[in-house]
Amino acid sequence: MSSYNKNLVFTAACIGMCFFGISMITLGAVLPSLTTKLALDNLQATALVTFLPLGLLGGSLLFGPIVDRFGHKALLLLSCLVVLLGLEGIAFFTSIPLLQVSIIGIGLGGGILNGETNALVADISNEAEKGSRLSLLGAFYGIGALGIPVLLSFLSEYYSFEIILQGTGMVMLIGILFCLGIRFPAPKQPQGFPIKEGLGLLKESSLLLLSFILFFQSGIEGVCNNWTTLYLGQTTGIPENRALIALTCMVAGLTVARLLLVVLFKKIKQETVLRTSLITAVAGFALLTFAPGFARAAIGMALIGAGLASTFPVILSIIGSRYASLSGTAFSVALVIALIGQTLLNSLTGIISQGYGIVVYPYMMIVSLLIMLLLFKRSLK
Numbered sequence: 503m504s505s506y507n508k509n510l511v512f513t514a515a516c517i518g519m520c521f522f523g524i525s526m527i528t529l530g531a532v533l534p535s536l537t538t539k540l541a542l543d544n545l546q547a548t549a550l551v552t553f554l555p556l557g558l559l560g561g562s563l564l565f566g567p568i569v570d571r572f573g574h575k576a577l578l579l580l581s582c583l584v585v586l587l588g589l590e591g592i593a594f595f596t597s598i599p600l601l602q603v604s605i606i607g608i609g610l611g612g613g614i615l616n617g618e619t620n621a622l623v624a625d626i627s628n629e630a631e632k633g634s635r636l637s638l639l640g641a642f643y644g645i646g647a648l649g650i651p652v653l654l655s656f657l658s659e660y661y662s663f664e665i666i667l668q669g670t671g672m673v674m675l676i677g678i679l680f681c682l683g684i685r686f687p688a689p690k691q692p693q694g695f696p697i698k699e700g701l702g703l704l705k706e707s708s709l710l711l712l713s714f715i716l717f718f719q720s721g722i723e724g725v726c727n728n729w730t731t732l733y734l735g736q737t738t739g740i741p742e743n744r745a746l747i748a749l750t751c752m753v754a755g756l757t758v759a760r761l762l763l764v765v766l767f768k769k770i771k772q773e774t775v776l777r778t779s780l781i782t783a784v785a786g787f788a789l790l791t792f793a794p795g796f797a798r799a800a801i802g803m804a805l806i807g808a809g810l811a812s813t814f815p816v817i818l819s820i821i822g823s824r825y826a827s828l829s830g831t832a833f834s835v836a837l838v839i840a841l842i843g844q845t846l847l848n849s850l851t852g853i854i855s856q857g858y859g860i861v862v863y864p865y866m867m868i869v870s871l872l873i874m875l876l877l878f879k880r881s882l883k
Contacts, residue, residue: 650670729860
């Protein structure tokens with residue numbers, strides 16, 4: 503096995519995760535400006551947005567077998583470059599088909615980076631440090647995700663969104679060049695694609711149970727991002743700009759909690775942390791059900807973010823330990839199921855709220871969290 507510097511490889515993974523955070527938030531952040539620039543109607547804007555999850559799903563499917571066969575470095579660098587080019591495509595292109603290609607590229611690169619960086623950190627970490635390192639890695643998602651809206655809010659008065667994206671691209675290019683000189687771990691299955699073994703993972707009840715926890719986790723995150731501002735606007739009268747601040751409190755709570763988890767995982771069992779976290783998220787949604795004012799809504803969203811922070815680090819840590827010889831493929835299975843959960847739970851929320859009103863949103867999320875607790879209890883057996 504090739505020798506490598508664990509800290510440098512971890513730094514490269516954090517850069518990749520930061521790119522994933524940027525990829526997930528940029529389109530939504532610039533969509534109003536892009537819609538105005540190109541005079542898009544709502545249908546055209548919606549059609550653009552739908553290409554992002556398609557790319558994410560494709561990236562999540564692809565990365566696992568590739569990293570198990572060829573290793574992490576080439577795919578990490580390539581996917582970072584694809585995200586960068588996709589962002590620059592949004593800045594420069596005015597053709598709808600080229601914009602669609604750019605958005606698919608952002609989703610594809612982001613889907614690969616999400617899975618690959620987690621698998622990479624699981625591979626280079628021993629059992630004692632795996633949870634802490636995955637939590638710290640997850641915090642860099644929040645840094646990337648918060649970075650673009652912060653830049654746009656502070657700089658859009660002076661620069662167009664195109665100029666801001668171009669500047670962001672220059673910083674991202676420096677990150678790619680840094681990763682270029684780092685030696686990565688050797689491939690786990692250099693003799694060929696582990697197709698038979700990979701398909702065998704689909705029969706692993708333990709992996710499927712853990713993956714369905716991520717199914718609900720990802721679904722809750724997606725529903726929160728898409729429905730919170732509407733829920734607060736229709737049930738509390740909180741204006742849209744303040745509802746957006748409350749939503750940002752969720753990302754901030756998640757990021758801060760993941761930084762705290764780096765310390766907590768060294769002192770408290772992962773299982774205890776996850777159970778406590780999910781109960782914290784339940785408390786956050788409970789706050790939203792009592793017609794909150796802005797302060798209570800912001801606290802509730804911060805609790806939800808903090809409560810959701812530990813799920814991915816804990817579950818991916820367990821998967822990385824149980825399926826160490828095929829960690830990339832196992833992570834691929836888990837993250838595809840998680841993305842399906844995000845799509846289905848979003849659709850279900852829309853259908854149920856159409857029939858019963860948006861007031862059902864927090865109750866649906868509480869039920870989903872209780873199902874996660876039951877699945878986790880089952881998975882430990």
